[in-house]
Every structure is written in C-alpha cells, then in structure tokens.
Amino acid sequence: MSDLKRIAQETKGIRKYFVLAIVFVGIETLFEVLIPLIMAQVIDQGILAHNIKVFVYGGVGMGTCALLSLLTGLLYARFAAISSTRLGQRLRDLEFERIQKFTFTNLDHFETSGIITRLTSDVTIVQNAITSGLRPMARGPIMLVLGLVMSFLLSWKLSLIFFVVSPLLVLILVWIVKKVSPQYPLLQSSLDEINRVVQENLIAIRTVKAFVKEKAELQEFDEVNAKVAGITEKTFHYALFNTPAFQLCMYATIVSIMLVGSNMILQQSLQVGDLTGILSYVLQILNSFVMLSNVFLLLTRSMASIQRIAQILNEPLQSDVNDPVTSMDDATIEFKDVRFKYSANAQEYVLDHINARFEQGWRIGIVGGTGSGKTSLVSLIPRLYDVDAGAVCIGGINVKDYDLSFLREQVGIVLQNNVLFSGTILENLKWGNPDASLEEINWACKAACVDEFLPRLDQGLNMRLSQGGTNVSGGQRQRLCIARALLKHPKILIFDDSTSAVDTKTDCRIRSSLAKISGMTQIIIAQRILSVQDCDLIVVMENGTIASMGSHEQLLKTCAIYREIYESQQKGGEEKHG
Numbered sequence: 001m002s003d004l005k006r007i008a009q010e011t012k013g014i015r016k017y018f019v020l021a022i023v024f025v026g027i028e029t030l031f032e033v034l035i036p037l038i039m040a041q042v043i044d045q046g047i048l049a050h051n052i053k054v055f056v057y058g059g060v061g062m063g064t065c066a067l068l069s070l071l072t073g074l075l076y077a078r079f080a081a082i083s084s085t086r087l088g089q090r091l092r093d094l095e096f097e098r099i100q101k102f103t104f105t106n107l108d109h110f111e112t113s114g115i116i117t118r119l120t121s122d123v124t125i126v127q128n129a130i131t132s133g134l135r136p137m138a139r140g141p142i143m144l145v146l147g148l149v150m151s152f153l154l155s156w157k158l159s160l161i162f163f164v165v166s167p168l169l170v171l172i173l174v175w176i177v178k179k180v181s182p183q184y185p186l187l188q189s190s191l192d193e194i195n196r197v198v199q200e201n202l203i204a205i206r207t208v209k210a211f212v213k214e215k216a217e218l219q220e221f222d223e224v225n226a227k228v229a230g231i232t233e234k235t236f237h238y239a240l241f242n243t244p245a246f247q248l249c250m251y252a253t254i255v256s257i258m259l260v261g262s263n264m265i266l267q268q269s270l271q272v273g274d275l276t277g278i279l280s281y282v283l284q285i286l287n288s289f290v291m292l293s294n295v296f297l298l299l300t301r302s303m304a305s306i307q308r309i310a311q312i313l314n315e316p317l318q319s320d321v322n323d324p325v326t327s328m329d330d331a332t333i334e335f336k337d338v339r340f341k342y343s344a345n346a347q348e349y350v351l352d353h354i355n356a357r358f359e360q361g362w363r364i365g366i367v368g369g370t371g372s373g374k375t376s377l378v379s380l381i382p383r384l385y386d387v388d389a390g391a392v393c394i395g396g397i398n399v400k401d402y403d404l405s406f407l408r409e410q411v412g413i414v415l416q417n418n419v420l421f422s423g424t425i426l427e428n429l430k431w432g433n434p435d436a437s438l439e440e441i442n443w444a445c446k447a448a449c450v451d452e453f454l455p456r457l458d459q460g461l462n463m464r465l466s467q468g469g470t471n472v473s474g475g476q477r478q479r480l481c482i483a484r485a486l487l488k489h490p491k492i493l494i495f496d497d498s499t500s501a502v503d504t505k506t507d508c509r510i511r512s513s514l515a516k517i518s519g520m521t522q523i524i525i526a527q528r529i530l531s532v533q534d535c536d537l538i539v540v541m542e543n544g545t546i547a548s549m550g551s552h553e554q555l556l557k558t559c560a561i562y563r564e565i566y567e568s569q570q571k572g573g574e575e576k577h578g
C-alpha cells in the first residue's frame with residue numbers, strides 16, 4: 001500500500017482526469033441501470049394494459065437513457081485515456097530521472113534488464129489497469145447495488161434467489177484471484193530474464209559469433225521464453241475459470257427465477273414485465289461480480305508492477321549535504337584510512353586501510369594484479385561508490401561535502417570500457433563540453449592522438465558512430481574517450497587502463513602530451529609499467545591494500561612486486577623484439 005501511496009503522490013495534475021473519468025462512468029452506469037426499470041413499466045403498464053401513452057413515453061425515456069449513457073461513456077473513455085497516457089509518461093520520466101541520479105552502488109542493486117522492464121512493461125501494465133480497469137471498477141459496485149435495489153423494488157421475494165447464488169460466485173472468484181495473484185510478480189521477473197538474455201546477446205553479438213555460440217544462446221533464449229510462456233499459461237489457466245463460473249451461476253439463477261417467477265405469475269403475485277426486468281438485473285448483478293473479479297486481477301497484476309516501479313523510486317540516493325561545497329581551489333587527493341566493500345554482506349573489504357596523498361598537479365600511476373582494487377580505489381574519488389570507513393578528501397574537504405554534480409564535473413574519468421554514443425564524432429566529443437570551440441577540439445584530438453586517424457575516417461569529425469561506437473576500432477574508441485574527457489577540463493583526470501588497446505608508440509605520445517597539461521592531477525591505472533614509469537608517484541596495489549609507493553627508481557629497488565612486473569614486461573618486450 002505504501003508503494004501505491006508513493007505513486008499516487010506523483011499524480012498531481014493527472015488526478016482531475018482520473019476523477020472525471022470515474023464520475024462519467026458512474027453517470028453512464030446510472031442511465032444503463034434505469035433502462036430495465038422503464039422496460040418493465042412499458043411491458044406491464046404499456047403493452048399489456050394497451051396504454052399507448054406509457055408505451056411512447058417509456059420508449060422515449062429508454063432512448064434518452066441509452067443516448068446519455070453513450071455520451072457519458074465517450075467522455076469517460078476520453079478522460080481515462082488522458083489519465084493513463086499522462087500517468088505512463090510521468091512514471092517513465094520519474095524512473096529515468098531517478099536512474100540518472102543512481103550511483104554505481106544503486107545500479108548494483110538492479111539488473112539492467114530489470115530496469116528496462118520497469119520502464120516499459122511495468123508502466124504499460126499500470127496504464128492498462130487504468131484503461132481497462134477503471135470502467136469495471138466504477139461500474140461494478142454501482143451496477144451491483146442498483147441492480148439489487150431495483151430487483152428488490154420489482155419483487156423482493158424473487159430477488160432472494162441472488163443471495164443463494166451470489167455467495168457461490170464470490171467464493172469461486174476469490175479462489176481464482178488467490179491462485180492468480182502470486183503469479184504476476186513471477187511473470188514480471190521472467191520478463192526481466194528474457195530482456196536480459198536478448199540484451200546480453202545483442203551487446204555481445206560479435207563475441208557470440210566469434211565463439212560460434214548461436215546455438216547455446218538460442219537454447220538459453222528458448223529456456224527463458226518457455227518459462228515466460230509457462231508462467232503466463234498457469235496464470236491465465238486459473239483466470240479462464242471466470243467465464244464458466246459466471247455462466248454457471250447466471251444460468252442457475254435464470255432457471256430458478258423463471259421457475260419461481262412463472263409460479264408467482266400463475267398465482268398473480270407477479271407481473272410479466274417485472275419478471276423480464278428482474279431477468280435483466282440478473283445479468284447486470286452477476287456481470288458486476290465478474291467485472292469486480294477482473295478488476296481484482298488487473299489490480300493485483302498492476303500492484304506487482306507498482307511495487308517494482310516503486311523499488312526504483314524508493315532506492316535511497318547518495319545524500320547531498322546541507323551546505324555543499326561548490327569550489328575546488330586545490331586538487332590534492334587524500335585517502336585517510338579508507339575501507340570499502342561493494343556489498344554490506346561481503347566478508348572482506350575490497351580496499352582495506354588505504355592511506356595515500358596525491359599532490360595537486362602530480363601524475364600518479366597505479367599498478368597491480370587484476371582484482372587488486374585499482375578501479376575500486378579511483379571510483380571513490382568522484383563518489384561512484386562511497387567509502388565504508390575513513391575518508392577521501394580533495395583539497396582537504398571530504399568528497400561527501402561537495403555538491404555531487406560539481407564534484408563530478410571536476411573529476412574526469414576515462415573508464416576501462418568507456419562507450420561512445422550514436423551520433424557524429426563531433427557530437428561525442430562535445431558531450432565532454434558542449435561549448436568547446438573548434439580550437440579546443442583540435443587541441444584535445446591532438447593530445448589524445450585522435451588527429452592520427454581522424455583524417456582517414458570517412459567525413460572526419462562528422463563521421464557517424466554507431467551505438468556504443470562499434471564502427472571504430474578499440475584503440476580509436478579509447479583515444480576518442482580520452483579527448484572527450486580532456487575537453488571537460490577537469491581538475492582531476494583518471495585514466496583506468498584507458499590506453500590498453502593503443503599501441504606502445506601512440507601510448508607514449510599520449511602520455512607526453514598529457515604530461516604537458518599543468519595543474520591537473522592525473523591518475524593513470526595501467527598494466528604496462530612503461531605507461532606509468534615517468535609518473536611523479538607510482539602506487540602498487542595488492543589484494544586491496546597499498547603494497548608500496550614511490551618513484552619508478554625507488555620501487556625498482558624496494559618493491560619486489562613492482563620489480564617482478566617490470567622484469568616480466570621487459571622480458572616479454574625483449575622476446576617480442578628478439
């Protein structure tokens with residue numbers, strides 16, 4: 001219920017359409033319910049009593065009711081469509097806005113496929129609940145109550161039959177709802193799974209083809225597809241009982257009313273018109289039960305989706321401090337006894353007791369084995385993740401005290417697997433700084449060695465990149481990402497193994513251009529010692545701790561791990577050249 005409240009809070013401006021839709025469907029139902037009552041009068045006091053006046057007035061009355069019912073029905077449909085469309089738009093906006101504020105920790109709580117389902121299918125289900133559910137939800141109770149009142153007015157004795165049949169129908173409907181409702185969350189999570197398989201396959205389609213894994217992929221898809229079909233079948237298997245249950249009860253009631261009613265007509269305690277009227281109300285009353293059970297099913301399905309949408313809207317974000325710092329005079333970075341792990345339940349810290357100081361304008365190299373914590377360490381600087389203990393400070397101020405957007409503007413990061421977006425190369429570069437002049441763009445392209453391959457590309461800066469930038473090589477992509485980050489003119493620039501796909505000569509050229517940029521604190525994570533050996537400080541990571549720090553020469557003398565990496569790379573280099 002709190003999830004429903006959460007969504008309801010966000011429906012300002014839409015509620016009036018929602019209320020209007022309910023009001024019009026209510027009026028539509030009232031007119032519809034009046035028709036059998038007038039019909040009973042027309043038969044008894046018009047046709048059977050040969051009173052032409054009652055017949056004509058009754059006919060006009062029924063026609064007017066039908067016309068007004070049609071008109072209000074149309075108005076209902078319009079307002080229901082507006083509420084549903086706008087609610088869908090609002091929910092997608094809210095979710096997307098929230099996701100943009102997510103940190104990596106938040107993102108770790110969701111699968112990408114689950115986020116996509118929550119933005120698409122779950123929103124559609126909530127919208128469907130309005131378009132298909134609002135009408136029966138309003139009509140059901142009105143028809144039920146008015147139908148009962150009217151049939152009691154016509155003949156209370158005959159109407160007692162409803163009290164025998166209705167509980168039976170209610171029991172069947174409750175059983176169906178109970179069986180079906182637990183299936184809906186399962187159905188939505190199985191849709192997540194199908195999205196995941198399709199998404200992974202499409203993203204890694206080149207790898208799939210290179211490993212000739214099409215069959216295995218097809219099999220995995222078939223399995224999740226069959227799972228979705230299985231759950232859907234199970235869900236609708238129970239839901240299908242609705243119609244036969246309704247028909248059974250309806251025919252049982254009609255037969256009983258006909259039997260008792262015709263007896264009453266014979267004994268002259270009931271008129272033919274009243275019996276016809278009651279028979280129409282039988283249909284209305286039982287129909288309203290089925291409508292209500294369908295609404296229940298729709299609501300349970302949309303409640304499952306509302307809960308999933310609310311998970312995104314309620315995901316706790318990194319809190320901004322009250323008076324956030326929005327200036328950075330000094331880009332010196334300090335790690336003060338930092339401890340960090342990705343999950344609160346994890347046994348061991350990924351980073352443990354990290355103490356280090358990187359002076360402003362320094363170039364800091366970070367090396368270490370895979371999984372030693374290099375990426376995790378630099379992720380704490382722009383608060384992609386937050387420390388569990390200790391503090392990361394920039395210019396003596398805790399990163400948590402900075403305005404988050406400001407902090408991230410000051411810290412550029414070129415990730416290991418940075419991606420480009422569909423659009424031209426120029427648009428991609430300007431993503432780093434929309435106001436960048438052509439002069440600045442040329443400077444960044446030169447520094448990142450993009451100028452080496454740009455003239456060879458079709459249309460140069462205006463070449464269109466495909467989604468993810470897959471129509472340029474890995475090394476070219478990395479260089480474009482570096483140029484993009486340079487255009488941001490950050491105070492701190494982090495390169496996370498971002499020249500791994502670039503040849504050694506180009507890597508060397510990029511490094512020497514970067515060395516010329518003064519005042520910017522640069523952190524370079526690299527596998528190759530060659531990429532960091534001229535740095536002011538080199539940090540050697542091992543199992544989440546700093547094994548050693550110093551210059552290249554110092555580390556060669558004092559750090560066995562560093563020496564080992566260096567020597568193995570020297571040997572590799574010699575063997576290659578030999």
Ligand SMILES: Nc1ncnc2c1ncn2[C@@H]1O[C@H](COP(=O)(O)OP(=O)(O)OP(=O)(O)O)[C@@H](O)[C@H]1O
Pocket residue numbers: 108342343350368369370371372373374375376377
């Ligand atoms: N999002 C994550 N969730 C849980 N554990 C993670 C996550 N990212 C990394 N880890 C774990 O944290 C540890 C450190 O990973 P990290 O990526 O910082 O290492 P690294 O030194 O940068 O490795 P590499 O050189 O391979 O990139 C590893 O054991 C890794 O499995």
